[in-house]
Amino acid sequence: MIDLSNVSKTFTLHNQGSAVIEVISNVSFAVAPGECVALTGASGAGKSTLMRMIYGNYLTQAGEIRIGGLDIVRSEPRDIIKLRRDVLGYVSQFLRVVPRVPTLDVVAEPLRALGVPADEAQDRASALLTQLNIPERLWSLSPTTFSGGEQQRVNIARGFAHTYPAMLLDEPTASLDAANREVVLSLIEDAKARGAAIIGIFHDEAARTHVCDREIDVGRFTPGMAA
Amino acid sequence: MTPLLSVQGITKRYGAHIGCADVSFDLYPGEVMGIVGESGSGKSTLLNCMAGHLTPDAGQVVFDTRTDGPRDTITMSEPERRMLGRTDWAFVHQHARDGLRMGVSAGGNVGERLMAVGERNYGDIRDKATDWLGRVEIDASRVDDRPTTFSGGMQQRLQIARNLVTGPRLVFMDEPTGGLDVSVQARLLDLLRGLVRDMGLSAIIVTHDLAVVRLLADRLLVMKSGRVVEAGLTDQVLDDPQHAYSQLLVSSVLQV
Amino acid sequence: MTEYNFAYLDEQTKRMIRRAILKGLAIPGYQVPFASREMPMPYGWGTGGVQVSAAVLTPKDTFKVIDQGADDTTNAVSIRTFFQRTAGVATTTATSDATVIQTRHRIPEEPLHEGQILVYQVPIPEPLRFLEPRESETRKMHSLEEYGLMHVKLYEDISRHGHIATSYAYPVKVEGRYVMDPSPIPKFDNPKLGDMAAIQLFGAGREQRIYALPPYTQVVSLDFEDHPFEASKADHPCGMCGATDSYLDELIIDDLGGRMFVCSDSDYCEARQATGHKGKDAA
Numbered sequence: 129m130i131d132l133s134n135v136s137k138t139f140t141l142h143n144q145g146s147a148v149i150e151v152i153s154n155v156s157f158a159v160a161p162g163e164c165v166a167l168t169g170a171s172g173a174g175k176s177t178l179m180r181m182i183y184g185n186y187l188t189q190a191g192e193i194r195i196g197g198l199d200i201v202r203s204e205p206r207d208i209i210k211l212r213r214d215v216l217g218y219v220s221q222f223l224r225v226v227p228r229v230p231t232l233d234v235v236a237e238p239l240r241a242l243g244v245p246a247d248e249a250q251d252r253a254s255a256l257l258t259q260l261n262i263p264e265r266l267w268s269l270s271p272t273t274f275s276g277g278e279q280q281r282v283n284i285a286r287g288f289a290h291t292y293p294a295m296l297l298d299e300p301t302a303s304l305d306a307a308n309r310e311v312v313l314s315l316i317e318d319a320k321a322r323g324a325a326i327i328g329i330f331h332d333e334a335a336r337t338h339v340c341d342r343e344i345d346v347g348r349f350t351p352g353m354a355a
Numbered sequence: 356m357t358p359l360l361s362v363q364g365i366t367k368r369y370g371a372h373i374g375c376a377d378v379s380f381d382l383y384p385g386e387v388m389g390i391v392g393e394s395g396s397g398k399s400t401l402l403n404c405m406a407g408h409l410t411p412d413a414g415q416v417v418f419d420t421r422t423d424g425p426r427d428t429i430t431m432s433e434p435e436r437r438m439l440g441r442t443d444w445a446f447v448h449q450h451a452r453d454g455l456r457m458g459v460s461a462g463g464n465v466g467e468r469l470m471a472v473g474e475r476n477y478g479d480i481r482d483k484a485t486d487w488l489g490r491v492e493i494d495a496s497r498v499d500d501r502p503t504t505f506s507g508g509m510q511q512r513l514q515i516a517r518n519l520v521t522g523p524r525l526v527f528m529d530e531p532t533g534g535l536d537v538s539v540q541a542r543l544l545d546l547l548r549g550l551v552r553d554m555g556l557s558a559i560i561v562t563h564d565l566a567v568v569r570l571l572a573d574r575l576l577v578m579k580s581g582r583v584v585e586a587g588l589t590d591q592v593l594d595d596p597q598h599a600y601s602q603l604l605v606s607s608v609l610q611v
Numbered sequence: 612m613t614e615y616n617f618a619y620l621d622e623q624t625k626r627m628i629r630r631a632i633l634k635g636l637a638i639p640g641y642q643v644p645f646a647s648r649e650m651p652m653p654y655g656w657g658t659g660g661v662q663v664s665a666a667v668l669t670p671k672d673t674f675k676v677i678d679q680g681a682d683d684t685t686n687a688v689s690i691r692t693f694f695q696r697t698a699g700v701a702t703t704t705a706t707s708d709a710t711v712i713q714t715r716h717r718i719p720e721e722p723l724h725e726g727q728i729l730v731y732q733v734p735i736p737e738p739l740r741f742l743e744p745r746e747s748e749t750r751k752m753h754s755l756e757e758y759g760l761m762h763v764k765l766y767e768d769i770s771r772h773g774h775i776a777t778s779y780a781y782p783v784k785v786e787g788r789y790v791m792d793p794s795p796i797p798k799f800d801n802p803k804l805g806d807m808a809a810i811q812l813f814g815a816g817r818e819q820r821i822y823a824l825p826p827y828t829q830v831v832s833l834d835f836e837d838h839p840f841e842a843s844k845a846d847h848p849c850g851m852c853g854a855t856d857s858y859l860d861e862l863i864i865d866d867l868g869g870r871m872f873v874c875s876d877s878d879y880c881e882a883r884q885a886t887g888h889k890g891k892d893a894a
Contacts, residue, residue, distance in 0.1 A: 142599030143606065184588060186595040205574045205588045206383050226548060226570050227541035241552060434755045441759075456742065456763070460770055463763050470766065471759025477769055477835040499770050 129294050129325035130159040130182065135191035135201075137174075137181055151177050155191070155349045161293065164316065164326040166340040169347035175329045178346055179296050182327065183218050184208045195294055213241050217292035221299050223271060223283040231257070231274075232267040235285045242290060249289075256285035260311055277303050288315050295319060297328040301335045313339055357419050359384045359525060359557050360405070365414035367400050373581040374400035378414070380576065380586065384524070387551055387558045389572030389589060391565060391604070397581035398561045399529060405559065406446050406527045407436045418443075418525070441471045445518035449530035451510035454517070455502045461488060461513055462498040468521045487516040491546060508539035512546065519550060526558040532567055544570050565608055569593055577601045618665040618698040624648055628666035628821070632812055635823035640785030641753070642736050647819040652689070657715060658816030660732035661690060664713045667728055667812070668694065673701045675709035680717040680858070680875030687715075704878050716779070718800040720857045720879040723809035725826065731794040733815035736822065738782045738792040758790050761833055769838055778843070783830045790833070791822060798832065799844045799858045805830035847872040850892030852883035 137152040151174050159165045167175040180186040182193055188201045196215050200208055212218070217238075225234050232253050233240075239249035257267060260281040266274070271282045280303055287295070297316070301309045309332070316339045319326060330336035336343070358381035367374035375397035382388055390398045403409040405416050407428060415427045421443065428436055440446070448454035455464055465484035466474075474480050485495050491512035493505075502510050511531065518526065531547070532540040548571060551558060560571055568575055568589055575592040577585040577600065585598040596602045616622065624646075631645035650658040668674065674694050678687040682704040690713060691702050703709050706719040713730040723729060739749040742760050752760065761782050768776045781798035785791050793804055794813060804811070804824065811824040824830065834840040845859045850871040857879055859872040871892045874880035884893070 139595075140597070142602050180594070185590050187587070187591060187597060206386055208588055209386075209573050224569075226545045228538075229545050437755060437757065441757075459742065459763055459767060462770055463767050466766055467759055467763050469759075470762040471757065475762070475834075475836050477766065478837050480766065480835075481770070 129161045129196060130327065131192070131194040132157055132182070133192045133194075135178075135181065135193060136189050137177060137186065138189055150351045152181070152346075152349050153351050155346075157344055159294075159325040159327055161323040161325050162320050163342070164320055164328060164340045166336045166343045167327060167329050168336075168343050168345050169350070173345075173347040173350050175346050176298060178349075179218075179298055179327065179329060183212070183216065183296055213238070215293050217287050217290065217295040219284055219287035219295070219297045219300050221280075221302065223279045223286075225271060227272050228270050230268045231262065231271045231282055234271055234282060235289055238286060238290045252289055253285065256288060257282075259315075260285050261308060277305070277308070280304060281308060284312055284315070288319070291319070291322060291324070293324055295324050295326045297326060297330075299329055299331060301330065301332050309335065356383060357425065358382055358417075359386075359419050360559075361415070361417040361425065362405060363415045363417070365401060365404050365411045365416065367397075367404050367409060367411045373397070374409075375404065375578070375581045378576075378578075378583055380583075382525075382557055382559065384557055385555050386574065387556075387560065387572045388574045388576065389568030390559065390561045390576045390578060391563060391568055392578035393563065393604070396578040398578050400581070401578070402527055402529055402559065402561045406444065407440065408446075441468055442521055443524045445523040445526040447511075447514055447518055447526060447528040447531050449533045451502070451507070451514045454514040455510060457503050458501065460499045460501055461493065461505070464502065464513060464517045465520050468517065472521060483520060484516075487520050488513075490550070491516040492542075506539075508535055508543060511535060511539075511543060515543075515547070515550070519554065519556075522554065524555075524557060526556055528558060528560045528562075530562050530564075531560065532562070532564065540567075547571060565593060565605065577604065615697045617670070618668045618694065618700075619650075620648065620662065620665045624662075625666045628662055631821045632663065632666065632823060635812070635821050636810070636825045638789075639824050639828050640789030640791040640822060642820040642822045644819055645821050647816045650816065651693075654817040655734065656686060657690060657713070657732035659814030659818075659821070660713050660715070660730050660816075661693070661814075662816060663730045663812050663814035663821060664690075664694065664711060665698075667730070668698050668700055668711055670698070670700065672710045673703050673708055674698075675703050675706065675712045676714075677712065677717060677719065677876070677878075678715045679860070680719075680879075681877040683877060705882075706876075706878050716795050716797075717858070717875060718796055718803045720854075720874070720876045721882075722803075723807060725808045727809035729807075729809050729811045731796075731811065731813045733792070733794045733813045733820070734817075735780075736792055736813065736815040736818050736820040738780075738790055753789060756788070758784075761790050762835070765833060765835065765838075769835070775834065775838055775840070781840075782833050784833060785824065786829050787831075791830075793830075797844070797858055798840075799842045801830075801832045801840070802842050804828075845872055848890060849874045849880060849883075850890040852880045852888045852893075853890040854880070854883055854888070 133156045135155040139149045141147045169175055181188045184200045192199050193201050198211055235253035236249035262281055271279055284300055300312050360382040363379045365378045366376050378401055392398050404411040416429050417425045418428050419425050462484040465487050466480040469480050485498050502513055532543055572589045575589045576583050579600045585601045593605055596605050631643045635643045650661055676687040676691040678684040694700055695702055706721045711728045715732045737749055739760055743749050765775050779797050780792055780795045781801055783791050783793055806827050808826055813822045832840040848855045851873050857874045860875045862871050864871055
């Protein structure tokens with residue numbers, strides 16, 4: 129489902145003496161449907177960078193990243209947007225939303241973008257928010273005012289609203305209490321069970337061993353680190 | 356799929372000075388594209404060339420018309436182009452008073468485009484105008500009030516209603532949130548996002564506000580000195596800018 | 612005759628005005644620019660109408676002038692005397708005897724016949740002016756037939772008053788093409804504009820525009836399906852002649868609020884009274 133071959137990435141900092149920083153070189157691996165793979169490595173090894181490359185958020189300089197057959201390294205923006213809408217979900221560490229929009233609509237939005245009717249999308253959103261223990265009295269408020277943990281749960285609800293065939297999870301269990309951590313892990317298990325290919329970053333080792341089938345040490349592909 | 360708008364080699368000079376040079380891109384149905392750059396980078400010139408307000412010195416602006424398929428709007432006759440401007444195209448000005456008739460009631464402002472395309476039933480026109488006021492969150496009781504009695508944010512929302520009432524397929528926006536305070540901006544952005552999604556609109560938004568394009572635009576053009584220096588997915592350009600100028604632009608934004 | 616050229620204006624000027632009139636007749640409803648001259652009267656007193664009259668008058672014509680329907684008001688008397696002195700033409704107050712009728716704000720009640728010319732004094736020729744002040748833009752709107760704005764004006768009327776409250780200078784569409792301001796005639800007169808046997812010429816002196824309706828031109832008053840055009844008048848008979856079909860002026864006759872309604876067309880009213888018609892206020 130997710131196929132990386134010979135993927136490399138450099139940053140060129142034009143405004144800092146045109147410094148060229150090689151961050152990832154020559155990564156190849158694949159994730160099959162129903163499989164969950166953890167990216168590991170020391171802080172700064174490039175786990176989040178690699179994940180952002182897979183999402184198309186960072187530009188990839190060399191190699192191929194195929195998701196459901198589409199090579200996002202060489203795709204038009206509109207194809208990547210369509211891929212993100214239909215196929216590829218991403219739960220980042222930060223919630224980025226339009227201020228003022230109620231939490232319920234924030235969570236329902238990925239479904240609305242797919243053309244799901246408003247009431248149906250909101251039903252699904254309500255179910256997820258309930259499952260993640262966001263009190264109903266908060267649903268009509270914008271999540272921008274919520275605590276870090278609440279924002280993270282809203283972010284997860286939003287990420288799981290649509291049943292994406294491929295998912296990227298960046299620290300989904302960070303800053304969650306034990307109960308909510310269990311809920312997130314069960315959401316991941318469910319996604320795996322329905323055949324989603326998942327790549328995740330988990331600092332929480334117990335969580336990682338609980339849901340992940342394999343680990344890939346990104347440090348191996350980091351030129352600066354290998355030395 | 357046929358692009359809704361295909362811009363090819365648009366160049367506009369002001370004497371020896373370059374307004375914009377050799378700009379090309381395709382915009383597909385449902386896409387929202389942002390054009391960013393500092394003041395004087397040529398983004399407004401480009402927008403006005405595309406919308407038919409300025410005649411470019413070179414290039415084509417091919418629009419996929421409902422009846423005849425793709426047509427170059429620069430070489431089409433003025434009546435045809437103005438007809439597009441009242442039906443399939445919309446233009447949202449930065450200053451609402453440039454896009455509204457300040458001496459005409461809110462209902463009359465919204466109804467004008469309907470009457471311009473031949474609607475002649477007062478009751479129907481008024482119903483549609485009232486419905487649109489609701490969609491842009493203006494109370495129906497204000498339908499007979501003039502925009503001079505409205506706040507800046509309401510005027511801007513009224514301008515949007517006036518533009519969208521005929522169900523256009525392409526909306527040009529010039530700094531739509533400029534000059535509004537931040538809380539009003541947020542409300543407007545939310546509204547625009549909903550309308551774009553629900554009506555399947557394509558839009559081109561010129562702004563210098565990177566937060567606006569992050570929330571509204573699928574794609575981004577970064578302009579400098581009249582030329583496009585970078586183009587791509589909005590979040591990719593903002594998070595991993597490639598060109599020196601884009602990097603400078605992104606790193607110059609104050610973090611809140 | 613006086614030392615003036617016939618009908619005051621020099622022959623070159625009259626030819627220039629006639630060319631504008633012919634162009635106007637060829638394109639009914641279209642505003643033709645012309646080089647309006649200084650006339651020996653202030654703008655707003657009918658300088659446009661006077662120049663058009665001067666250009667069309669011939670020595671054999673019989674001339675009539677009405678102001679708000681009346682032959683005996685200051686303005687009407689002045690203009691009539693002006694052409695008596697500068698053109699030496701015969702004058703009359705009888706609508707049917709006149710060959711050229713200059714009018715301000717009315718169309719005579721008696722139907723006009725072929726061979727007659729009705730000359731209107733026009734203060735503001737541009738019907739789109741009040742909504743779109745830019746002349747460059749209104750010209751473009753005319754040339755491209757973009758007349759949605761005209762209905763915006765009527766829309767505003769209904770939204771404010773519950774009905775189309777525009778009661779004079781009511782916009783019309785000529786032969787399905789040009790939207791035209793019929794000068795400030797009451798909308799009661801609008802139906803007479805269309806299909807008229809006489810030639811209708813409109814002169815705006817200050818604004819330097821002439822436009823025209825040739826005989827038997829189709830003229831339609833703009834309206835909405837659910838708010839159709841209505842030619843309204845005061846709902847009374849004439850106090851003097853008893854006519855129920857004429858446009859009426861309301862006169863205040865004492866300090867106690869007493870009032871009466873009389874025909875604004877003085878010739879029409881007098882002719883009726885002469886044939887024995889009598890209203891309730893007649894002496």
